[in-house]
């Protein structure tokens with residue numbers, strides 16, 4: 001069996017199992033396969049700053065032990081898909097488009113003083129239902145075609161990411177629902193920021209930046225006028241730019257003073273911005289974005305909350321274009337069982353030939369992921385690959 005041990009408990013003769021867990025998930029855990037043959041190795045691991053490792057312990061011969069779980073780590077919090085990705089994708093696509101049009105409407109309504117909170121209900125309900133049927137469909141769509149209507153798609157994407165995280169954290173349905181509202185409306189205040197500042201194609205002046213920083217408060221005030229608005233939606237909107245170390249805005253709140261919902265929406269906001277393609281920046285691979293966010297741990301958000309976010313998305317989220325150690329190129333299709341060894345569709349052989357082959361990287365002897373690319377870098381039509389996944 002495989003058991004987690006502190007570095008102090010390691011001894012010569014033991015075998016460390018790396019499990020392929022990257023620093024993003026287990027920063028204190030030594031992540032390489034290693035047979036310990038000397039005390040010096042243990043000393044070196046400790047010097048590198050690791051405090052624990054997974055060690056293989058042979059089962060006692062006569063032990064009649066219950067079957068070991070095949071997955072030694074808790075599975076990601078959300079339940080696996082109930083329908084295939086290919087089945088959910090067209091529905092998710094239509095829903096994403098409708099929600100984007102709706103986001104455009106509520107931003108424009110808000111600017112005209114005609115904001116109607118109740119109109120959001122069917123859209124949030126739709127997002128929640130799709131996420132329950134197949135969590136990967138909306139999540140992968142939210143990472144594609146980011147070049148147009150960014151502001152409105154951003155509202156929808158932050159709602160999708162927030163709902164997905166709330167589900168992964170096992171919040172009850174009502175709370176997940178409210179989290180969706182908070183994600184959707186988090187930037188409502190931007191409708192009230194002067195257009196010349198909001199759309200300025202240049203670096204903002206200090207004064208302009210101060211005006212821009214008022215958008216959480218402006219959105220909060222707008223939502224305060226809605227009698228039925230939930231507390232979580234108010235705080236998610238007001239606190240999505242607060243930072244764990246107290247350097248955020250508008251309240252300079254720190255640590256536990258920032259609401260859970262503020263952190264959830266804030267992480268979703270940053271992740272969507274990092275992975276989006278904009279006129280002035282190309283997109284970056286999703287795992288690179290998670291790496292950047294990891295560098296912001298305990299500054300922008302508590303490390304424990306970020307770990308939940310990474311666990312939910314998988315180190316290589318659905319739709320990621322990855323290279324396997326055998327030289328093949330693949331698209332990640334399902335992370336619900338193992339966040340570092342997902343199911344993938346291989347799209348290119350070692351020789352560069354286009355193929356379609358499903359592989360489950362949790363299987364014994366399977367190749368590991370060595371690196372990730374953006375879809376543009378490798379010219380992969382991720383959507384059509386995902387649409388062909390029927391298992």
Ligand SMILES: [Fe+2]
Nearest residue numbers: 186187240241
């Ligand atoms: Fe914002």
